[in-house]
Amino acid sequence: xxxxxxxxxxxxxxxxxxxxxxxxxxxxxxxxxxxxxxxxxxxxxxxxxxxxxxxxxxxxxxxxxxxxxxxxxxxxxxxxxxxxxxxxxxxxxxxxxxxxxxxxxxxxxxxxxxxxxxxxxxxxxxxxxxxxxxxxxxxxxxxxxxxxxxxxxxxxxxxxxxxxxxxxxxxxxxxxxxxxxxxxxxxxxxxxxxxxxxxxxxxxxxxxxxxxxxxxxxxxxxxxxxxxxxxxxxxxxxxxxxxxxxxxxxxxxxxxxxxxxxxxxxxxxxxxxxxxxxxxxxxxxxxxxxxxxxxxxxxxxxxxxxxxxxxxxxxxxxxxxxxxxxxxxxxxxxxxxxxxxxxxxxxxxxxxxxxxxxxxxxxxxxxxxxxxxxxxxxxxxxxxxxxxxxxxxxxxxxxxxxxxxxxxxxxxxxxxxxxxxxxxxxxxxxxxxxxxxxxxxxxxxxxxxxxxxxxxxxx
Amino acid sequence: xxxxxxxxxxxxxxxxxxxxxxxxxxxxxxxxxxxxxxxxxxxxxxxxxxxxxxxxxxxxxxxxxxxxxxxxxxxxxxxxxxxxxxxxxxxxxxxxxxxxxxxxxxxxxxxxxxxxxxxxxxxxxxxxxxxxxxxxxxxxxxxxxxxxxxxxxxxxxxxxxxxxxxxxxxxxxxxxxxxxxxxxxxxxxxxxxxxxxxxxxxxxxxxxxxxxxxxxxxxxxxxxxxxxxxxxxxxxxxxxxxxxxxxxxxxxxxxxxxxxxxxxxxxxxxxxxxxxxxxxxxxxxxxxxxxxxxxxxxxxxxxxxxxxxxxxxxxxxxxxxxxxxxxxxxxxxxxxxxxxxxxxxxxxxxxxxxxxxxxxxxxxxxxxxxxxxxxxxxxxxxxxxxxxxxxxxxxxxxxxxxxxxxxxxxxxxxxxxxxxxxxxxxxxxxxxxxxxxxxxxxxxxxxxxxxxxxxxxxx
Numbered sequence: 025x026x027x028x029x030x031x032x033x034x035x036x037x038x039x040x041x042x043x044x045x046x047x048x049x050x051x052x053x054x055x056x057x058x059x060x061x062x063x064x065x066x067x068x069x070x071x072x073x074x075x076x077x078x079x080x081x082x083x084x085x086x087x088x089x090x091x092x093x094x095x096x097x098x099x100x101x102x103x104x105x106x107x108x109x110x111x112x113x114x115x116x117x118x119x120x121x122x123x124x125x126x127x128x129x130x131x132x133x134x135x136x137x138x139x140x141x142x143x144x145x146x147x148x149x150x151x152x153x154x155x156x157x158x159x160x161x162x163x164x165x166x167x168x169x170x171x172x173x174x175x176x177x178x179x180x181x182x183x184x185x186x187x188x189x190x191x192x193x194x195x196x197x198x199x200x201x202x203x204x205x206x207x208x209x210x211x212x213x214x215x216x217x218x219x220x221x222x223x224x225x226x227x228x229x230x231x232x233x234x235x236x237x238x239x240x241x242x243x244x245x246x247x248x249x250x251x252x253x254x255x256x257x258x259x260x261x262x263x264x265x266x267x268x269x270x271x272x273x274x275x276x277x278x279x280x281x282x283x284x285x286x287x288x289x290x291x292x293x294x295x296x297x298x299x300x301x302x303x304x305x306x307x308x309x310x311x312x313x314x315x316x317x318x319x320x321x322x323x324x325x326x327x328x329x330x331x332x333x334x335x336x337x338x339x340x341x342x343x344x345x346x347x348x349x350x351x352x353x354x355x356x357x358x359x360x361x362x363x364x365x366x367x368x369x370x371x372x373x374x375x376x377x378x379x380x381x382x383x384x385x386x387x388x389x390x391x392x393x394x395x396x397x398x399x400x401x402x403x404x405x406x407x408x409x410x411x412x413x414x415x416x417x418x419x420x421x422x423x424x425x426x427x428x429x430x431x432x433x434x435x436x437x438x439x440x441x442x443x444x445x446x447x448x449x450x451x452x453x454x455x456x457x458x459x460x461x462x463x464x465x466x467x468x469x470x471x472x473x474x475x476x477x478x479x480x481x482x483x
Numbered sequence: 484x485x486x487x488x489x490x491x492x493x494x495x496x497x498x499x500x501x502x503x504x505x506x507x508x509x510x511x512x513x514x515x516x517x518x519x520x521x522x523x524x525x526x527x528x529x530x531x532x533x534x535x536x537x538x539x540x541x542x543x544x545x546x547x548x549x550x551x552x553x554x555x556x557x558x559x560x561x562x563x564x565x566x567x568x569x570x571x572x573x574x575x576x577x578x579x580x581x582x583x584x585x586x587x588x589x590x591x592x593x594x595x596x597x598x599x600x601x602x603x604x605x606x607x608x609x610x611x612x613x614x615x616x617x618x619x620x621x622x623x624x625x626x627x628x629x630x631x632x633x634x635x636x637x638x639x640x641x642x643x644x645x646x647x648x649x650x651x652x653x654x655x656x657x658x659x660x661x662x663x664x665x666x667x668x669x670x671x672x673x674x675x676x677x678x679x680x681x682x683x684x685x686x687x688x689x690x691x692x693x694x695x696x697x698x699x700x701x702x703x704x705x706x707x708x709x710x711x712x713x714x715x716x717x718x719x720x721x722x723x724x725x726x727x728x729x730x731x732x733x734x735x736x737x738x739x740x741x742x743x744x745x746x747x748x749x750x751x752x753x754x755x756x757x758x759x760x761x762x763x764x765x766x767x768x769x770x771x772x773x774x775x776x777x778x779x780x781x782x783x784x785x786x787x788x789x790x791x792x793x794x795x796x797x798x799x800x801x802x803x804x805x806x807x808x809x810x811x812x813x814x815x816x817x818x819x820x821x822x823x824x825x826x827x828x829x830x831x832x833x834x835x836x837x838x839x840x841x842x843x844x845x846x847x848x849x850x851x852x853x854x855x856x857x858x859x860x861x862x863x864x865x866x867x868x869x870x871x872x873x874x875x876x877x878x879x880x881x882x883x884x885x886x887x888x889x890x891x892x893x894x895x896x897x898x899x900x901x902x903x904x905x906x907x908x909x910x911x912x913x914x915x916x917x918x919x920x921x922x923x924x925x926x927x928x929x930x931x932x933x934x935x936x937x938x939x940x941x942x
Contacts, residue, residue, distance in 0.1 A: 037505075039504065039505040039506045039575075040499040040500060040504045040505070040506060040507065040508065040575070041499060041500045041501065041502035041503060041504035041507070041575065042500065042502070042504075043500035043501075043502065044500060044622060044623065044939065045498065045499045045500035045501075045622075045939060045941065046496075046498040046499070046510070046600070046622070046938075046939055046940070046941035046942030047498045047499060047508060047510075047941070047942070048499065048500070049499070049506060049508060049572070051505070051506075076536055076537040076538070077535055077536055077537065078535040078536065078537065078555055078557070079535070088631075089631070089634045089638075090630075091621070091630075091634070092634070092637060092638075094555075096537055096553075096555065098537070111572075113508070113570075115618065115621045115622050116498075116499070116500065116622050116939075116942075117621060117622045117623060117624045117625070117630070118625075119624055119625045119626065119627075119629075119630060120621065120622075120624060120630055123627075123630065141505070159574065162550070162574045162576060162579065163503060163504075163505070163574050163575050163576045163579075164503065164576060165576045165578055165579060166576070166577075166578045167578065168578075168582075170578075171549070171550075171576070171578060171579055171582065172547075172548070175541075175548045175550070175551070178551060179548075179551075479505075480503065480504065480505055480575075481505070482504065482505035482506070483505030483506070483575075
C-alpha cells in the first residue's frame with residue numbers, strides 16, 4: 025500500500041497542547057515502544073503487563089530521574105494505531121516533557137510527523153480515510169454541529185452512505201460487464217429502464233450530498249457575515265445586540281477568532297463570524313467616493329452573507345440603489361431596517377413594500393432580533409437541510425463527489441444516447457474510482473501525505 | 484483537620500493546557516466520580532472495572548454523542564488524590580473538552596479549585612506539604628536543576644531532612660520535659676553540655692538549609708543579571724555572545740520570558756535572565772546626569788547580579804569611580820573588561836592590577852567568555868553548595884526555617900544564661916511548631932488554601 029520511509033519506526037510526540045498544565049501526555053507508537061518504555065521505567069517490566077493497564081513510577085535516564093509518571097499500555101492490535109502504544113502521563117512542565125521526549129529519542133524512537141499516529145491507524149485498517157479525516161475535524165470543532173458531523177464521520181456514518189452508493193454502482197457495473205461478455209450475441213442483460221432509474225437515484229443521492237457541502241462548510245468553518253451600512257445606521261449596536269442575544273458566545277474558545285474576524289457567535293449550532301465594517305459614505309457624493317464604495321463592495325464579496333443595515337427613517341431611494349448594486353454584484357445579502365421603533369408603523373409598512381424583503385428590527389431594544397437570526401440561519405440552511413442528515417464538510421470529499429456526479433451524468437447521457445456497453449462501463453468505473461478515493465480504498469501516497477500533514481503533531 | 488466546605492464533593496477539571504492539541508485530559512475525583520462516569524459512558528459499567536485499567540468508548544449526554552474517549556480508572560485509595568479518580572482522554576478540541584466538563588457538572592460534579600486535586604492528596608495523607616509543593620515546582624520547572632530539586636522534594640527528600648531535625652529536637656525536648664516534672668527536686672536530667680552540643684548541631688543544619696535558599700531561589704526563579712556600561716562598551720555584543728555560547732538556550736520554553744526579561748540562558752543548569760540596559764551616560768557630565776545615573780543604579784539594585792562592562796582601552800579612573808559607587812550601594816557585581824584583544828597585554832595587566840578583580844574578555848571573538856560564565860555560576864553557588872545537597876527553594880519553607888533558626892539561637896542563649904527549663908522548653912516547642920508547619924503536620928486552613936491557590940487548575 026505504501027513505500028514511504030519510516031513506517032516501521034517507533035514514533036513519539038507530545039499529544040497535549042504546548043504550555044504549562046497540570047499534566048502533559050507523551051505518546052509513543054511502534055514495535056519498540058514497550059522496550060523503549062522498559063528502559064526508561066524502572067518500577068516494573070512494562071512489556072510483561074496486560075494491555076489497557078496503568079502503571080505508576082519514575083522515568084529515569086542514565087540514573088537521572090526525569091519525572092514521576094503514569095504509564096498507559098495499549099498492546100497491538102488493541103490500540104489507536106494498531107501498533108504497541110505507550111502513553112506517559114507526566115507533570116505538565118514544558119521542560120520536563122521535552123526531556124522525556126528527548127529520552128525516548130535517545131532510546132531509539134523518532135519524532136512523529138503531523139498526523140502520523142492517525143495515518144498509521146489508517147494504514148493498519150483501524151480507520152478508513154473519512155474516519156481519519158473526522159478525527160482532525162473533531163479536534164478542530166468549535167460548535168455542537170461541527171462536533172456532531174465529525175463524530176458521525178468518526179463512527180463511519182459518511183463512509184456508510186458512500187458504501188451504499190458504491191454497492192449500487194457495483195451492481196450496475198456487474199450487469200454491464202455481464203453484457204460485455206456476451207457482446208457478440210447482442211443481448212441486453214441490463215434492463216435499460218432499470219439502469220436509468222438506478223443512475224437517477226444515484227445522481228439524486230450524490231447531488232444531495234453535494235448540496236450539503238454548503239452547510240457542511242458553514243458548520244466546519246463558520247459563516248462570515250459582513251455588517252455594513254452608513255454611519256449611525258446602528259451597525260455596532262446590532263453587533264453588540266447579536267452578541268448579547270446569542271446565549272452561546274464562542275469567541276472565548278482559543279483559536280476561534282482570527283485576525284480579520286471581530287466576533288464569533290453560535291446561532292442554532294452554526295458559527296457566524298460577524299465582521300463589523302466602517303460606515304459606508306453617502307452614495308450621493310462624487311466619483312472618488314463611488315470608487316471607495318466599489319472597494320467596500322469588493323470586501324463584502326468575500327463574505328458569505330452581507331447584512332445591509334439602514335435607518336428606517338432614511339429615504340428609501342438610497343436603500344434601493346444599494347440593493348441594485350448588491351444584486352448586480354451577486355452578493356448574498358439581507359436588508360435590515362433598523363430603529364423600527366422610532367418610525368410610525370404605517371410609514372414603516374409603506375417602506376417595506378417599496379423594498380421587498382426587509383427585516384425590520386430595533387437593535388438597541390433587541391426588538392425582532394430573533395427574526396434576523398432566523399433569517400441568517402435560513403440563509404445558511406436554505407430550508408433544504410437539517411443537521412440530522414449526512415453532511416459533507418470536507419473539500420476533498422466535495423471535489424471527489426463532484427467528479428462522481430459528473431461521471432453519473434455522463435453515464436446517464438450515454439444510456440440515453442444508447443452508448444455501447446463498454447463505454448458506459450468506463451464511466452461507471454470512473455464513478456467507483458472517485459468514491460474509493462474518498463474512503464481511502466483507492467489512494468495515492470502524495471494524497472495521503474497531504475491529508476495527514478494537516479493534522480497536529482501527536483495525533 | 485479542616486472545616487472547609489466541599490471536600491466531599493466530586494470535582495472535575497481540564498488537566499491539560501488549554502488550546503487545540505491531539506488529546507486533552509479531563510480529570511474527575513471524588514466519591515461520585517465513577518457513578519458520574521457510568522452515566523456518561525455507555526460501553527460498559529466503569530464502576531465494576533478493576534482499578535488502573537483503560538476503557539475505550541463514547542461519552543453521551545441525553546442521547547447526544549460528545550466524544551469517543553479513553554477512560555482511565557483509579558480506585559480509592561490507589562489514586563493521586565486517594566479518592567476514586569476517573570480520567571477522560573478526549574480529542575483535543577477546546578469545544579469538545581468544554582462540553583464534557585459541562586456534562587460532568589450536569590451530572591453532579593463541581594469545578595475543581597486550583598490545586599484542589601493535590602490538596603486532596605495532601606488531606607488524604609498521600610503527600611506531605613513539601614511534597615505537594617514540589618508538584619507545583621516540578622510543573623513550573625524550566626531547567627534540569629529545578630527539575631532535580633523538585634523531584635527530590637516530591638520523593639520526600641526535603642521532608643526526610645526536616646524529620647531528622649525534628650526528631651533530634653524532640654529528643655532534646657523530652658529531656659527538658661522530664662526535668663520539669665522533677666523541677667521541685669532541682670535536678671538536671673538533661674546534661675547541659677550535651678544539650679548545647681545538640682543545639683549547635685541543629686543550628687548548623689538549619690543554617691545550611693537557609694544558606695541553600697539563595698541557590699534554591701536561583702534554581703527556581705533564575706538569576707537576574709543586569710548588563711550595564713557606557714554606550715559602545717559592548718553590552719549587546721556580550722549578550723549575543725553569551726546567548727550563542729550557551730548551548731541550552733531556554734527562552735523557547737513558553738512562560739520563561741517575562742515582560743522585563745530580555746533573554747534567558749541556562750549555564751550549568753542555572754537559569755540566568757540577562758537584562759540588557761541602555762548605555763549609561765558618561766559620569767563626568769553635570770548633576771542632572773548624575774541623578775540619571777542614580778536612577779540607573781536604582782534599577783540595577785533589583786538585579787541579583789550586575790555585569791559592569793567597559794572598554795579595556797577606557798581610562799581606569801571611571802571604572803574605579805563606578806566600582807566605588809556600586810560598593811557603596813552594596814551591589815552584587817562583576818567588572819568585565821571587554822575588547823581585551825584590542826589592548827596590548829602589558830597595558831592590560833597594569834589595568835587589571837589597578838582595579839582588583841576584573842574579568843577580561845573579548846565579547847566579539849568570545850575570547851575568555853567561559854571565565855565570565857564561570858564567575859557568574861560561582862557568584863550564585865558562592866563555592867559553598869553543590870546541587871546534590873538538599874536545597875530550599877520555597878519562600879514559605881525559608882521563612883519557617885528562619886523562625887526555627889531564631890528559636891534555636893534563643894534556646895542556646897537561654898542555655899548559656901541558665902534559663903529555667905520551662906522557658907527553654909517553650910523555645911524548643913516554637914522550633915517544633917515551625918518545622919511542623921513546613922511539612923504540614925501542623926497547619927492552618929488559610930495557609931493551606933493560600934499554598935494550593937497558586938497551583939494550576941486540574942492539578
